[in-house]
Amino acid sequence: MGTLCFMEGGQYDPAGQAFYRLRRLASYGLYRRKNFSDVLQVAMFIFEQLKSSSCLHGYRWMHSRCLQNGFIVQKEMVRILLGILDPSGVAARVKRKLKRRHYRSKGPNYIWHLDSYDKLKPYGICVNGCIDGFSRFIIWLRVGRSNNNPRIVAGFYVEALTYLERVPHSIRSDMGTENSYIAEMQSFLRRNGPGSRTAFLYGTSQHNQRIESWWGILRKECVQFWMEFFEQMKQDGYFTGDFIDKSRMIQYFFMDIIRIR
Template identity: 50%
Template sequence: MGDKVDDTEHLVNKYFAYGFSQKDILAYLKFLHNKCISARTLKRILSRLKLYRRKNYSRFENVVNFLRQEITKSGQLQGYRWMHLRCIQNNLVVTQDIVRELLWLLDPEGVETRKRKRLRRRQYFNKGPNYLWHVDSYDKLKPFGICINGCIDGFSRHIIWLRAGITSSDPKVIGGYFLDGIKMIGGCPETLRCDMGTENTCIEKIQKSLHELFGIHML
């Protein structure tokens, strides 16, 4: 019984860190993990784990520094809602209103550009085929049991794989996609680009092993 409670708390803690609402957390627990709990039980778990959206706000300067870093990268193309989610995912507790006001101060040109729907295009450089593969998951359909994972070659824009399954959180599943892609292409990339999620630990180990064994990026 204790293991089940700990497992539920672990999942709640994970989905809370992802920035999901309480309604979304309940849906994920039900459809992905077959764990049906009430909204009241979820609130008790959040309280026990001391997970609050409107308490323990992060230091103002930490939020400012994080937003500045994001603006220099992909954040310059995103609105305040997306930036607020990024803050939550990086363990920063801040309100959407504060994020919106800070973006006005830190990047007024970017805010005005987004309002006019004239996005600034970043320059992208890639040395050649199989130099860099981009791997990512699409989680919007997870509550419905559809987990999408894909990989694209950055140079040619060739899709290495695009798979839909019952999970995109299992490292072995993502590792299987990666191995299938290597077999199809006949080689592995020089570099992989993906987020720091645990689902990517397997492909990280495979990539390192291939480089150690062969010393070159193509098999």
């Protein structure tokens, strides 16, 4: 147990306690670290780290990186240097805000985002949509009995081209088989144009952010109501989820209503 230092009157003396600890360390031949790395070199190392994904991390992680690379530096010094070199990053971490990327498109009809929406699929209602990446104009938003049939989805594409009388520069979608016919037609129509290799782009949902963002709006403004409505029907015993319920009851009575909404 260590010895506590008290001032006159019985009050605890932190300065005296610190002096006692230093004297105790000296008696063992131990001293506080004095051979710290040059601050400028540490700052240059942190500056280079900020050019990579390390810019997303805080001073504790950066301090560990400094130690791993042979620098002898205090954690407080790393915190101060980060505040100087990356003030915006520090402010964002304090607010716990993500640094979002900015979506860019060269113009109308440059890229269309295509996707299917399956939140109502357990109840027999299938949604497929396409949106222009630049203007967020909804190219089509269709409700039907299936959004997995490539012939049906390709029909939406042909109707859109006929109505708009133009072909987009590119289309982006996920790897779903329902998009296979559209991929072939789009690649054929753009085969002689500039950027023919990127006429149809496959990717994950994270890269299809325009239509994914629209699905969030659709659920908030419309779909959530129907999800709760159908779930309540299920709890009340009016819907069991079998083929007859989906194809006869839900689709027959509610599909046209959802289309209007």
